[in-house]
Amino acid sequence: MIIFQYCPLCARSLTTKRVERRDRLTCISCGWINYKNPLPAAACLAVNKQKEILLVKRGIEPYKGEWSLPGGFMEMNESPEKAAERELKEETGIKGVASDIVGVIVHPSKIYGSILVVGVMFKVIKGTPRPGSDAMETAFYGLNDLPPIPIRTHSELLKRFVEQFKS
Numbered sequence: 503m504i505i506f507q508y509c510p511l512c513a514r515s516l517t518t519k520r521v522e523r524r525d526r527l528t529c530i531s532c533g534w535i536n537y538k539n540p541l542p543a544a545a546c547l548a549v550n551k552q553k554e555i556l557l558v559k560r561g562i563e564p565y566k567g568e569w570s571l572p573g574g575f576m577e578m579n580e581s582p583e584k585a586a587e588r589e590l591k592e593e594t595g596i597k598g599v600a601s602d603i604v605g606v607i608v609h610p611s612k613i614y615g616s617i618l619v620v621g622v623m624f625k626v627i628k629g630t631p632r633p634g635s636d637a638m639e640t641a642f643y644g645l646n647d648l649p650p651i652p653i654r655t656h657s658e659l660l661k662r663f664v665e666q667f668k669s
């Protein structure tokens with residue numbers, strides 16, 4: 503997480519002040535306030551005709567070598583659905599059409615401070631999975647036969663998805 507020492511607008515040293523019920527770095531010279539907000543990401547919940555879910559083995563840190571849902575950070579002016587469709591294609595080679603939001607989870611992150619993960623379900627997927635540049639492997643898993651998924655937001659979204667999917 504970036505910690506500012508100097509004002510990015512006028513380069514003065516920053517001071518901590520109580521603003522809107524939180525301690526925030528502020529610039530006494532120009533009034534800039536370092537508001538901190540969660541970073542939005544999308545995670546993909548894509549199942550094939552056999553009702554198996556698509557997972558990726560991460561090729562980059564954090565959680566390198568561990569299974570996760572395909573996904574990544576949203577770009578500027580991108581909807582969660584569009585971000586999920588783009589990440590699905592980039593990480594697994596699968597083209598998909600997003601449908602519903604399964605859930606939204608906010609989780610603390612050492613690197614980013616706080617991440618807001620939107621779980622996006624797919625109604626149609628097409629293609630054969632092949633790992634993209636950020637993935638070591640990609641595969642479909644039966645919902646009753648899942649490998650360990652150590653990213654808490656992803657395992658929680660998957661749990662919610664399975665509950666909705668089975669009902």
Ligand SMILES: [Zn+2]
Nearest residue numbers: 509512529532
């Ligand atoms: Zn300033």
